[in-house]
Amino acid sequence: MSAGAPAVLAQGLTKRFKAFTAVDHLDLRIKKGEIIGFIGPNGAGKSTTIRMLCGLLHPSEGRAWVAGFDVDRQPEAVREHIGYMSQKFSLYGDLTVRENLLFFGGIYRVPRRDFNERMRFAVSMAGLEGRENALVRTLAGGWKQRLALGCAILHRPPILFLDEPTSGVEPEARRRFWDLIHELAAEQVTILVSTHYMDEAEYCNRIALIDRGKLIASGTPGELRARRLRGELFEISCTPLGAAVKVLTGTPGVVEAAIFGDKLHVVLGEGGISATDLPGYFGEHGIQAGPAHRVTPSLEDIFVQLVSGRRERRTLP
């Protein structure tokens, strides 16, 4: 891998499962030392993409290079240079913490002189000091995830693929996990991490928004926020939320309306209804509503707009 070469490069990467296209001509370029977040709803094709990049699935079309090796033609060379954490926890539950580390250390041929030190590092990173002899299936979610990360980086891979590493893990453990990811990135490890938690997207250097197998946007969180919203974003409390979305659909001036937690997020464009008119407009339709506040768009707002924009376009003749 030469100095300027990208850590990961994908060109027209496509995966079809019979009639279903899981990944649709995806282009991707990841620089060394970057943390790139794959964001998208379930079934968007994030896992399938990661599996192709790890050489676990054969691409139906297109090519990809990881650490300079072709994922379809040199999968073993790719595997020497990557660490992978699959979506489902997949260490051996019937082995102890130490036995799992020993196994992966052996499989990755970690030099014997480094092994003890790396094992200590992995154990302390996972916060499992003193529990080296516990069967892994007895550990709670957060510890399991950190141990899986520890096993995936035992051989010091330059590139890490983490597929929804924090799903099903409590928020405190998720925070700790992201701290670890940043520590690794500081050591020039390239990290591709997928998540469906929008708040985690903010922790990434760059984001790739994926929907229905296509890359629909990519950039730093700031860039995405700045360029993607076609109007101004307002937040408004109202009940019932579902009816409120229905009322706004098709109303002139409304670019986008979506439920955001227990509130409604409305993007208003030029002309048409204004923010001050909204509560009254809702009242006319029998919906209770408070005043509308202007808010800074979150990545989730951007994402919702991008995804719904695509779907509307698709339904037009």
Added chain:
Amino acid sequence: MNVRRLFAMAYKETLQIWRDPRSLAIALLMPLMQLVLLGYGVSLDIRHVPLCVYDQENSQQSRAVVKSFVSSDWFSISRTIHNQTGIDYALNRDQCIAALVIPADFSRRLAATGTAPVQAVFDATDVNTTNIALGYAQGVVAQTNAQIADGWAATHGILPSLVGQVDLDPSTWFNETLDSKNFIIPGVVAVILALVGAELTSLTISREWERGTMEQLISTPVTATEVMLGKLIPYFAIGFIDAGFCLVSAVYWFGVPFRGNIGTLLITTGLFIVVVMGIGYLISVRIRSQLGASQIALVLTMLPTTLLSGYTFPIDQMPAPIRAITFVVYSRYYVTILRSVFLKGSGLSDLWAPLLGLSIYALIIIWLAARAFHKALD
């Protein structure tokens, strides 16, 4: 292939076997259970056939006939009957398999003519048992005849040697006592090894799929060959332990004579274990659930080995098409080898034909197994 990765794989697999109750039970309990069930349950010898006796005469001579049946060890009297309907009753109620009827004029006719008929009625619902029992009965009668003829000749002043008699003096080799156990037990060893070997390895790859550990495993640089060999090494060791247990039990517990050479036994047994474990592994690669894989392993080992290996049903007696099929039943070669090594003391050169069959089988299985596993999810 890398020794370090191979070792890591084998060590991990050993730990998993050790902690998996199902694998442990198959490895350690199943051979014992099968040995008891098959070793004791399957016997082609018939002893103590229940016999009802209706002695209408009850004379010294008629009692002598009855006694000759009892003292043969092949029959034992389950009931004594005093009328004709009693025979129907006893046969209908399964109180006996055979009924012996001695007519009231037995000793009078014997004295007058030198011969007297006795009647034997058999329950022929189980043809096999009946045939064997009938054979025994004829044997007993023939013996009694000889004694009576000698006695009759003597009382009529004729030298016994002048009464025409032809005796067949059979000589049986290799299984001198004609004990079916000596024939069955080596076959039982083959059945157990086939079943245990394939069952164990059928779990090995499917376990990784079922528990979701496969995805992590194939994301590492471990090669398919290292996975296969690393996984099979511990099972191969278990297979040898089980084989040792079965073979030692055959000799010291069941008393099967062992006339062969231990080396021949070890080489051929190793070859057989490779074949059955390879078959289990192939199943495991294809079937991603442990239960499914172990069911298929059961069908692919137990059925052909019990039915088509010649373990109980002689291959010579099978119709030609079935006999042709037995050539693809790997256990037929091993059953033949085991019997010859045990009873005839055959060496490797005597066994070249079944050894060739087994070796070809092992090569094909190894070739298929090495190509079967792909490190990919699709």
